Amino acid sequence: MSWKRASVAAAVTAAVGMIQLGCPGESCLRGACEEVRACDGLEYTCEPAGTLYVGPVAGAPAELRLARGEGADDDILVSNGVVTAVIDAIAAPHGLAPTGGTLLDLGAVGAEDDLVNVYQIAGILPDDALAYETLELVDRAPDYVAVIARGRLDGRDEVDVLTRYELRPCDPGVRVRTELFNGSPEAHAWVVADVSQWGTRKAVPFASRPGQGYVQPELDLLELQSLYDSYDVGAAWAPSPTGQGYAVAACNQGALDGINDLQISALGTSLELVRPGESVVLERLWTATGAGEGPADAVETALGVRQQLLGDAAPLIVAGRVVVDDAGTAVGLGGDVRRASVVVLAGDGDGATPLGHVIPAADGTFRVAVPPNTEALRYEVSSFGRVVASGAVPAEGNVGDVMIEAPGRLTVTVSDGDMKNPRVFSQVVVLPADDATDAAVRGTFHGRFDACAPWLGPPHGGAPACNRVLVPPEGLETFELPAGRYDVYATAGPEFTLAQRLDVEVAPGEEQGLILFVQPLDVVPDGWLTADLHVHGRASFDSAIPDEDRVQTFVSAGVDVIAATDHDFVVDYAATIAALGLGDRVRVMGGIETTQLIPWMDVPDEDFPKVIGHFNFWPLVPVPGAFRGGAPWDELVEPGALYDLMDPLIGGEGIRLMNHPWDESQSGRDLGYLRAIGYDPRVPIPDADDGSRNGMLQRAPAGGRKNLEWNALEVGNGAGVQELMKARVLWWSLISQGYPVAGVANSDSHGLTDQHLGWARTYVATGGDLAGFDEDAFNAAVRAGKTGGGSGVFVSVEVGPAAGPRRGLGLEPYAPAAGDVVAIEVRAAPWIDVSEVRVVTSAGVRVLASGGELSQPADPLGTDGIVRYQATIPVEDLLDAPGTGDDWFSIEAGLPLPAYADLDDDGVPDTGDNNGDGVIDARDVEDPDDDAGPMNDPEPPGLDEVDAPRFWMTRVVPYAFPYAFTSPILVDRDGGGWTAPGVGGGA
Amino acid sequence: MRRGLAVVTALVICTAAHAGEARADLCSDSVDDPVPVTLRDGAIDALRSACMRSDLDVRLGGYALIDTPDFYGTLGGELAVGIRFVEHAGFEWGATIRLLDVTFAQTAVLSATDTTYGPISVHAAASRAARLGGRELQWGGLIRGELPFTRAELDTSTAGGQLAGLASLEASRTLVLHGRVALLGWYASSAAGRDTRGAVAVTADASVRMLAWLSLTGGAEVQAGWYGGLDHVAARAGAHWRVFGPWRVDAGLAVPVVGDERTDVAFTLGLRRDR
Incomplete structure (x- = not known):
């Protein structure tokens, strides 16, 4: 055969072999939307078939809606009477999505x-x-x-x-x-x-x-x-x-x-x-x-x-009943993940494969379908976060009755002594009294989230959560917990005493009653209001605390004013506050924490795009049924443009708060703006955007406000000192360069357990009380710098003539006269340790008083010894360098701060003494891929370290660290107007 | 790389006067043909001379696109076998089958590699001799097309082709110039859509016979329409040498210099046997 014929034959053979009737299919994109539908082979029947609806949420029949969801009026609801879904409108994107058209809500009708x-x-x-x-x-x-x-x-x-x-x-x-x-x-x-x-x-x-x-x-x-x-x-x-x-x-x-x-x-x-x-x-x-x-x-x-x-085989149904022994009778236990939770696994050991999870019904019965599996199946029953029973699953799937230990019950009343007019909202914290109990009751949600001892409930949901219970004033609060020996604490915030009851023995199936007494303390003087200006609730995508519990924490922490700052959604808890009758106990301003999720911002010398981090804005009025509760979409804009968007909503008296300016990123999303742009606090901010990182602050991206035109800065975030240590050097740098703003401290609480509401908190000198609360006046005081912040410690500062009258905090420059003094007072509840008072100026930090120079209460659980330090110091003695140069100062108090160092040389502390050798160096860096970190809050004292600092505080707020700071006072020494001293602020 | 190409091209031109033996006639030696570096999938834009050839061709090809700012890159390699027949003077037909097509793409941290085969392409070409300014000229045309449903992926129907006018001119005893004006077309159809693309390409190449068995080639191509505007101005360089008897090897690369073309470089290496 010739080359030619052989080649022709090969080509034809190959072509025939490869040609099939593979015509491209049809699709909805090609216009065949009626012919090509989803999951067409699925068939379901029911009787009667429910109503079908597709249309705006606002027009949906009430019986087809969900009890709770994010869908706004213009979003699209689809329902068949069994399940309801909400698709967000194109112009109403949520989360990471660039547009609407995504699945926003899904649930059984009414769920x-x-x-x-x-x-x-x-x-x-x-x-x-x-x-x-x-x-x-x-x-x-x-x-x-x-x-x-x-x-x-x-x-x-x-x-x-x-x-x-x-x-x-x-x-x-x-x-x-x-x-x-x-x-x-x-x-x-x-x-x-x-x-x-x-x-x-x-x-x-x-x-x-x-x-x-x-x-x-x-x-x-x-x-x-x-x-x-x-x-x-x-x-x-x-x-x-x-x-x-x-x-x-x-x-x-x-x-x-x-x-x-x-x-x-x-x-x-x-x-x-x-x-x-x-x-x-x-x-x-x-x-x-x-x-x-x-x-x-x-x-x-x-x-x-x-x-x-x-074509999968039918699943195996594993069924049974969880029971406890009640006087010799097996009684079903279930109805809540706390009491019983059943997981079915294939295989054994750490490599076992969980196949199904179910919460038994109230009568203890459970039923869970698992895919057919060749490996041997077993079940595990968890109660209060620990596996308490396990066994093999028979071939037919019926495990029968599974006996577990019955929980005990505690009934707690917390009172201020006036049993006829109960007013105290409190939190009760339960801790193991000994190591054996700790080991026996330490639990998790099936390995997920931090462990709690005891585990009274999922840590991020409603109370009881982790080891905490909310106790209302008007009645008893009964909760279940595993048998053991416990220390029980009650707290109503840092302006109340701390109550304890030690060695409470809880036996299986038995109930104990406790009455704990807490008393109010005069920690915060008249004329001040306490505030938590960074608070999340269930409206945030990362919070699961029910509204009722959230509002109870406002009052149980003793906070006067709240800024409700959910991620990208405006709420104000008005309905819940009214329902609980707490309108006279707390004021809530609607607000928002803008939370960019779509990386887009180019930063010099950075390979990957960034987001701008988080900012709080208030006051805002929620708009029911509106996208984001009435807030605009906040992606893809720099802070200055964001301020321009928000200014019409918050008004001229509103607050633009930069949150946690140096917080680490999560999932590639920056949380702190200054860290996102790589701001160097040691380098002067140019007068205009010069293309540098610091220069980005001077940019006015929409032609209106500049990126650095926040009017408050979150110096303290949380009860510990991690964020404080980073944020304060940034704040000082800005003050020293002529950009002073009020400093605030907030909890950033998302629930009952991680970051506790009111720890830290902001103190605002409004001159009035809660009964006379005026939102504009309050916010004006914040903008004016009449603020301090702290975790359990309060500091007041006045400046002026020795004989008075003096002025308090504020950003209005202060021109001292000869003989003027600074009057400092530090106050804290007896159970909160304070052993150091510091002054911060542009030159750095100096200890004013420590140890025996401060008053220490004799009884930490008593009511005496609130005032820890009082001093009147000549202004010139307070400032470092004598002379005529203008300066500023801020007062801090609390415990001596932990040592941290700046190993990556970016001007901000990043690493602690993690190996405990007394030196902070490269050997303290734990991740070999990093050049710095971590920076952890100091460990709390152990169970037997009653005399150690922070012992009492950390019983109720783990990892809390006592600290306080004041907003700066700008000292115009020569009286010719305040001139910023320049960078080099703090160390 | 672009600077290197310019140097090589200049070197070629400067040494052209000192090249080896002249050819018998314009089309007598296939070593004078340009090297077919392609930038389009399925080689629908393959370059050739106006001379009719009868040969077997085994060819490796590849390309690279590295777009760091967009966190995107792709590498491709292929192995194809082609055959050409000269039926009678001035008419040629043939077929090419891509036996192996390996493509790697990465976007940010996600990457995928696909190994497949196909398509089968067929072509027909015709040309005739003439004289231009006393020089031998061969001019003609080419039609080449990818047969649909000859790729391994049958959920997508793909076809493409080239319709071109060709010309080859013996500029001197050691220099042959090749020109082409081509229309390129491509379509793909799958479950969710259909896409078509087209372009016009103008190419000019020069083959300089350095030695009796070696030609160096260089050229340029201007293409527009594939991306909607100016696709590329690309520079080409290559070498074509006779190894032994009817066996020859060609190698070349193409570098888009300006335009919307995102491919950074393409290359080819072929082993041919004249028949």
Whole structure:
């Protein structure tokens, strides 16, 4: 055969062999939206079939709505009477999504939604997020209803995308189909995946992978691809009495590939090369069901999808009953994750694979569906955070009665002595009285979150949470806890005494009653109000504390004024305050913490784009039914432009507060603006934007306000000193360069356990009291610098003639006359240690008094010894350098501050003496990939260190550290106007 | 790299006068053909001379696109086999099959590699001899097309092709000039969409016979329309040498210098056997 004929034959053979009837399919993107729907092979029946609805939330029938969700009036609600979903409007994006068109709320009709949102991505870059341009509402009742979102990849105009959300009668979840078409000329490594933002304290993902369950490998964005795994279903549950279980199963592929993490899950197609002209399609069913029962029901629905569409075998039903011994009778125990929680696993040891999780019903019965598995199954029953029973699961799945130890009960009353007119709101903190109890009762939520001893409930939800209970004034508070020996404390904040009852023995099944007494203390003088100006509640994507509990913490911490600053949502707790009758006990100003999530900002010498960090704005009035409660979308703008957006809303008297200016980033998102831009406090800020990092502060990005035009700075964040030590040097640097602003201290509390409301707090010299509270006057006092901040310690400062009258704090420059003095007074509850008073000037920090020079109370649990230090010091003696140069000073008090050093030489402390050798150097750096850190709060004293500093304080606020500071007084020495002394402020 | 290409090109031109033996006629020796470095998938933009050839071609190709500011990069490599037949004087036809196509793409920290095969492309070309200014000229045309459904990925239907006018001129006994004006077209259709692209390309190349068995080639290409505007002005350089008897090897690379083209460099290495 000739070359030619052989070649022809080979080519034809090859062509015939490769040619198949592979015509490209149809799709909704190509216009076949009626023919191509999601998860078409799924069939559900019910009787009667419910009402189908698709339309604005505002127009949805009440019986189809969710009891709680983020959907605003203009968002789109779809429901079939079984499940309801809300798709956010295009112009109303949430979380990381660049546009609306994402799944915002999902739940059984009438349920409470715990989703932040679920949006779609093709990759990890902002350009790879699906950005929708249009929403089409499709009403084909009684067959189906749908919302079709069309758009492109954000930043890639040639890549078309579409997501279809569909509900049919009787569906237990939303059918979702996403299509992506690569119309670009390049091949890309893409997925089509749902990113579920969990928020870290709401719903927790449950991953059926070896050694996982509720604990997954920590998400490292740089190692993302190595973390990819395959999951039969995705699942999550918010551990609360109302928390729904969520689950998702793919309809058109065998598994969902991706990652699970406490912050986000990303599950979808496998990562593949998508060439020009190719398409990627993902179909799945999202379901939500149950209330307080764990993810079991939702997972069972998801397994049903696999059974119908992928041919999986029927799941095994593991059932049983959790019981306790009640006088010889087995009585069911359940109804709450605290009491009993059942996990079914395959295999043994640390590599066992959790397959299902369920909360037994009130009668102790439980039922959980698990996928068929060849490995031996076993169950674990947890009670109060510890595994208390386990065993093998028989082949038929019925484990029968599982006997566990009955909890004991404590009934606590906290009073100020006036039993006829109870007024005290308090928190009760339960601690193990001995090591044996500590070991026996230390628990977690199935390995997730920090351990608590005892574990009275999930740490981020409502009370009891971790080892804390909220006690209202009017009655008893009874709660269950595991048997053991405990020390019980009651606190109503740092302006009350601390009450304790030691060695409380709790036996299984028995009840104990306690009455604890706390007394008010005159820590904060008249004319001052206490405030916490950085507070989160359930409206934040990362908080799960119910509103009622949140408001109770305002009062139980003894805080007068609150700025409600949820992430990207405006609330003011007005309804809850009214319902609890607390209008005379606390004033809440509506506000917001703007929280950028989409990296975009270019910073000189940085490879990756940044976000601007967090800022608080108040006062704001919530607008019911409006996007973000009435606040604007705050992404992709510099601070100056953000101020311009917010100024009309907060008004001329409003506050623009820069939060935690040097906080570390989370998931690649910067939390502190000054750290994001790499501000160097040792280098002068130029007069105009010169392209440098410091120069960014002078930029007016929208032509209005400059980036540095915040009017307050959060110097203290939390009860410890980590953020204080970083923020204060930045604050001093700004003051010394002529940008003085009020310093405040706040808790940044997100719940009952991590960062406690009122610890720290701001003190504002309004001249009035709470009864006469005026919002404008209060905020004017803040802007004027009539503030101090602290964690349990109060400092007042006055300047003027020795014989008086003197003025107090304020940013109005003070021109001292000859003989003028500074009067300092430091006050704290007896159970809070104070042993040092310091003065800070532009030259640095100097100790004014320490140790025996301060008054120490004889009885930390008594009422005497509140005033710890009083002194009158000539102004000139207070300032470091004698002479005529202008300066400023601030007074600090508390314990001697821990030593920290600046190992990475950026001007801000970053590392503590982590190896305890007395020297802070490279040997203290714990992560070999870092050149500095960590910087930790000092460990609290142990159980037997009663005389150690911080002992009493840390009983009720772990890791608390006593500190206080005042806003600066600007000293105009020569009387010719205050001139900033220049950088070099503080050390 | 671009500077190096310019130096090489200048060197070639400067030494052209000292090259080896002249050829018998314009198309007598395929070593004078330009090196077919391609920038488009499926080699639909492959370059050639106006001379009809009968040969077997085994070719390695590759490209690189590194876009650090956009956190994106892609590398590609392929192995293709082609055959050409001269049916009678002035008419040629042939086919090429890509046996292996490996593509790697990375965006930020995510990467994927795909190994596949296909397509099959067929072509037909015709030319005739003429004289221009007393010099031998060969001019003609080419039509080349990728057969649909000849790629491994059958969920996407892809096709593309080239319609070109060709000319090769014997400028001197050691210098041959090649010119081409081509229309390129491509389409892809899959479940969620359909995309088409087209471009016009004008190329000019020179082959300088340095030795009896060695030619150095260089040229430039201007292409517009694929990305909507000026796709690229690309510089090409290569070498073509006769190894033994009918066997020859060619190697070349192309570097887009200006334009919207994101590919940084493409290269090719071919082993041919004349028949």
